[in-house]
Amino acid sequence: MKKTKIFWGVALFLIVAASFAMGLNHGGEHNMEKGYKVGDMAADFSLKNVDGNMVSLSDFNSAKGFLIIFTCNTCPYAQAYEDRIIALDAKYKPKGVPVIAINPNNPSAKPGDSFAKMKERAAEKGFTFPYLLDEGQNVYPQYGATRTPHVFLLEKTVSGNMVKYIGAIDDNYQDASEVDETFVENAVDAMLAGNEINPKTTKAIGCGIK
Structure with a gap:
């Protein structure tokens, strides 16, 4: 026994x-x-931009919200969405919802995602938005990001930056001309109009964070 x-x-x-x-x-x-769920308040951060300056959400005094997009240099999915991310910034930054791109990968595991390579990529593609390195990988776990790209739409409120949408940019990473559902655009448009966002979450498609 x-x-x-x-x-x-x-x-x-x-x-x-x-x-x-x-x-x-x-x-x-x-x-x-x-990580964050829709309705949660996202904490601010201070991360280094490719221009060498530190960037925080609190720097954007006139913003109505933010498109926080975890992305990187090396992932084919992230590369496929770069032009669409640039287009999102061009469309929504004038409306008060700028793109804030964050590279969550560890450069030791992915040398192509080093800070030096980030600067090269940002210059090559003509990024119009901050491209930040999550040095120490402290921010992406707070958000619960698992893929590149992975989008978190935040709305600036009197109580803080509220998570309004989490997931994919759209439903076709392979071909922008064949997109049926523009999830992020629909979410931002609804948020700015004060309407309900539907869907509030979708499955992010991309490379796992390294």
């Missing part, structure tokens, strides 16, 4: 240990559980 109890005790310990290890290995899922 004593041996049986020891056996089951060891088995239970192994099951718990394995479950914990799985939680660590599946960082993306863990981040989504811990």
